[in-house]
Amino acid sequence: MKSRIWLSFAALLIASFVLIQCGTPATPPPPAPPVIQTVVVQQTVVNTVKETVAVPQTVAVPQTVVAEKTVVVEPTKAPPSGVVKVLLIGKPDEDSIDQVTGKPVPGVQQLKKMFEEKYPTIDMQIINIPWGSGATGYGPKTETMIQAQEACVYHMPGAFDYGRRGYLQNLDDFIKNDPDFKNVWGDNLAQWRGWGPGNPDNQWGLPYSGGNRVIHYDAKLFEDWGVEPLSLHPTLQEIEEKAAKMTGKNPKTGEQNYGYWYQGKYINWQFQVIAHAFGATWGKVNDDGTWTINWNTPEYLKALEWLVKMNKYAPPGALAADAMPDGFLTDQNVVAIIPEGETGYYLQPFVSTPGLDKRFRTVYNIQGPDGKGGLFIADPITMAASCPNKDAAWVVMKWLAGSVESQKYNFDSGGNLPVIDAKLTMEAIPELGKLTDAQAILDQNAHAEKRYPWASSQPRFSLQTAIEAALAGTLTPQQALEQAQKETDDWLKQQQQASQ
C-alpha cells in the first residue's frame, strides 16, 4: 500500500519532468527551407556587382507568392531576413476584451501578422510584457533582458538611460544609408537624440507609442455649480479658484463633490507640469552625459506648496490612487477638474461612446511661460547595440514606428494616440478628427515639454517619494525637496563614479 503511494509519487515526479520539458519554450523552428528563386538571384547578379558577395542566399519567400514578389523586390539587394526579437510593453497577449466596454481588443499576434504580410522574410518574434510599476513593472524586466541580450528591438521608455550606458545602437547611420527613410514623426524624432559614450549626440530611437496628458473637466458638475467652463489654456489660478468653488455638497444633487484630482502613485508628472508653470526647470544634461538636477529651488517649492494647498479639494485617499477617479466617464463622477487625463483612459471611450466627450471636456495642460506644458509621452523604439541582425531589426523598427497599420494597432489595442503627423493620423483613425475637443487632444503633444531624460530613473522615484510625504504632511514642502535633492545628488555621484 505504502509502496504504491511512493510509486505514484515517483510517477508524478517523472511525469512532471516530462511536462517541464514540454513547458520550456521550444527553440524557434529553423526557418522553412529557403526557396531560392533563380530569377531573383539572377537579377541581383546583373544589377549589383559588388554587393552580391554579402547577400545571404536565403530568400525565404513562400512559394505561392514568388511570382508577385519577383516583381516587387528591389533588384539592388536581397531583403533583410531572419529572426528579430522585439520587446513590446503593455500589448494584449491574445485577442481580448476591453475591461470597460467589453469590445474586442486585437492581440499582439495581429501585429505580427500584419508585419509579416508585408515583410515575409523577417520573423518578428514579439516578447510582450506588461506595464505596471516596480518589481513587476517593465523597468526591471527591460534591464534583465537587455543585459541578457534577449531582444534586438525594444519599446523603451528609459532609452536615454540605456543609451548613456552604451547598450543602444545609434540610428544615425541607418537613417543616412536608407534611401527609403522618411521622417513621418515631425519634431518628435528629435526628442530622442541623446548622449552616449564616445558621441554626445545620438539618435537613440524612433517615436513609437504615443499619448498625452490633458486636463478634463466635467461639464455637468460645472453647470450644477454655475461655474464658467475651463478655458482652453487654463492657468493655475483659474484651476485653484474653480476647484475651490466646486468642493462641497453639489447644489443640485446634494452629493459630495470635489474640485480637483491627482493620481498619488504618479504624482510626480502632475507636479512637474505645475512646477513648469511656476517657471521651474529640472536641470540639464552636461557635456559629459551626466545630469545636473535641481529639485530644491524656489520655483519647485512654490509648486509643491500649491499642490499641498490643492490637496484639500481632492477626494480623500487620492494619494493612494493609481488611475482616474472612481466613476470617471460615468454619471457617478464627483470630481470637477481632472488633470493629467491619460490617453489610455479617455481616447477610446470618447471614440466609442458618442456624447461622452460632451460631458467630459478636454483642454490643454497647464502651460509655462514658454508656452509648453505637459509630459511628453511618446515612447521610443530602440535597437540594442548587441543585436546580431541589425538590417532586419531596422526594417522592423521603421515599420513599428512609422507605419499607419502599426500606429492604428496601438490605438486599437491600447488607446494610444498615433505619433505620426496629424495628416497620417487622420488617415489611420478618421474618428479622432470628429471629437468635440479634437484640437486640444491632437495638438497637446506639440506643446509638450521636452522629454525628461530621468523619467525612468532614481531621481524620479526620489522626488515621487518626497511629494507623497509633503502631501501626507509627514514632511514640509521645504524638507521634502531637500530630501529629494540629497537623494538625487547621492545617486548622481554614484552614477558618475560607476562610469568613470
Add this chain to the structure above:
Amino acid sequence: MSDLTLSKTTAERATLANFFRSHRRSTQFKQIVILLILGIGAFLMIMPFEWMLATSFSRSANIAMPRVVRFFPADPSLFNYQVAITNLPLPRLYLNSFIVTAVATVGYLFFSALTGYAFAKGRFVGKSILFLIILMTLMIPFEVRMIPLYFLIKEMGLRNNLLALILPFLAGGFGVFLMRQYISTIPDDLVDAARVDGASEFTIFWRVILPLCGPPLAALAVLSALWRWNDLIWPLLAISDRNMYTVTLGLAVAGRSQGTYTGSALANAALAIIPITIVYLLLQRYIIRGIAMTGLKG
C-alpha cells in the same frame, strides 16, 4: 480521573465533585460564548473573500464602485470573468504553478528524508560537522543569496525555464532537520533487524523508514507546497516570459497593471484563489495536522 480521586478524603472528593458539577452547568453557556466569539472572527476572516466574489460578479465594478457594502452584486454578471479568462492565460499559469509545486515538493521531501535518515541513523566520519553545516544553511535566508543566484540561473541558461523555480529549492535545511529529528525517534532495532536481513541502507530507508514517516512528510509537503505556490520574489526575477508565469506572478503582474479595473482584478484574484481553496478543503485534515506538527517539532 477515578485513580486520582481514589486516595482523596471525602471532603476533598466533595469539593471536586462540586467543581465539576458547576463546570458542567456553565458548560452550555460557555460553549455559546466561545462559539459567538469564534463565529464573529470567522465572519471577519471570510468577509474579504465574500466581498471579492460579490464585486467580481458586478458588471459595473470596473467603471464605478458602489459606496455601500454589498454582499450580493446589484448588477450580477459574468463580465469580469469573461475579461479575466480572455485576458490572462490562466490554464497555462495553473499548469506552471502545479509543475513547479509538485516537482519541487516531491524532490524536497525525498532529499530531506534521505539526508535526515543518514544523520539520524548513520555512523560516519564528520557527521556532527556536516550536520552543523546543514543547520547553518537554515541561517541563510533566500533574500541574501538571491542576487548571485539570479546571475547563476542566467549563466545556466535557465531563465524563463521552470527548472529555475525548482532546482534551488530541492534541498532545504529545515526539511533535513525536521526529518532527522523524527527519524531519530524510530527505534534502532527496526533498522538493525533489516540490516541483519542484508538490506542495503537505501532499501532500509525506502522500505522501512519512509513508510513510518507519514506525519513529518505530510507536514513538510504542506509547507513546501505553500512556499512554492506563493513565492513571488524569485519568479519575478527568474521568469519574464508570460507563458512561464506562475499563478502568483501572473496575478501580481496583472493586478498592478490593471489600474482602476477593480472588477477584473478581483475576478483574477478569485480565479487564482478558488481552485487552491478547493484543494485545501479536500485535504484540510492533513494540512492542518501537518501545520500543527511543524510548530511542535521546532
Add this chain to the structure above:
Amino acid sequence: MNLSGLPNEMRKQLRDSLIWYALIAPTFILFAIFVAYPTIETFRLSLYREVATKQEFVGLAHYARLLGDQIFRSALLNTALLGAAFLLIVIPLGLVLASLLNNLKYAPNFFKVVYFLPQITSSVAIALIFGYVFQPNWGLLNNGLRALGVDPLPLWLADPNYNLTGSRAAATILAVYVALGYYMLVTLAGLQAIPQELYDAAVVDGANFWQAWWYITIPNLRPTFVFLIITGSIEALSRFGDLYTLGGPGGSPARSLQTIVMYLYQTAFESNDFNLASATAVLLFLIMLAVTIFNFRALLQREFSRRD
C-alpha cells in the same frame, strides 16, 4: 590507543562511511551550488563596485554608505516596526483563539479551516484584495466603518503617518489577517500537548482557571512561543511580496511600507547597483543572525540556566 592500528581502523571507518556519504551527497551538492556559492558570492560582491562594467575592490565602502543612508535606515525602521507590531498582536491573539478553540466542543474543525484559509491563498492575492479593501472611498473596510458612523474615515494606504489608521496599520492588519490561522493552529497544538494530569493536579490543589492558565499553560507553551517568535522574526525581517503588491516600488506612500528586502530589490533591480544590494543582503543576514541569537538567549535563558 594503539597507534599502528589507527590507519586500519580509520580505513574501515571511512569505508563504512562511504554509503552514508553517498546518501547525503545529492543534498550537499545542491547546497554547494544553490546555497554556499551564492552566499559567498554575495559577500564578495558587497566588497566591490562596478566601474565601467569592471569590478573594483572597495572594501567596506558600501557598508559605510548604507549605515549613513536615510532610505536604508527608514527601511530598517519600517521592517522592525512592522515586524514587532505584527508579533505583538498575532501571538496573543493566536493564543486567545487557540484557548477558545481548545474548549470548543462543536465544529472545531470548521473554525480551523476558516481561520487558516488566508494562509493557503497566496499573499499576493490577499494583498491585491486588501489593496481594494483599504480603499478610502469605497473599500470594504471604510464602507463598513461608515455604516457604523465613523467620521472622519481612516485613509489607510493613503496615509504614511505613524498612526493607527495609516499605511503601516493597514499593512499590520493585513499581516495579522493572513498569519492568524497559522499562529492559532501551532499554539493549539502546543496547548494540546500539555499533559491533562497537570491541570487535574492543579484542580486538586485548588487552583482556579486563571491560576491554572498562568502557572501551567503559559510556561508549558514556552517552546511554542520560542518557535513562533524566532520563525516570525525571520519572516518579518524578510517581508516582501504583500507590501510590494500594496505599495509598489518604493513602498509608497512616502516609503512608509518599504522594508529591507524591498530596498534590496529596488537597489539591485531598479537602480542596478548589485554591489550595494549585496551589502544590504549581508547586513540583512547579520541582523537576522543577531535577532535569532538574541531571541534564543532571551527566551531560552531559563532553560539554559536550569540545565547548567
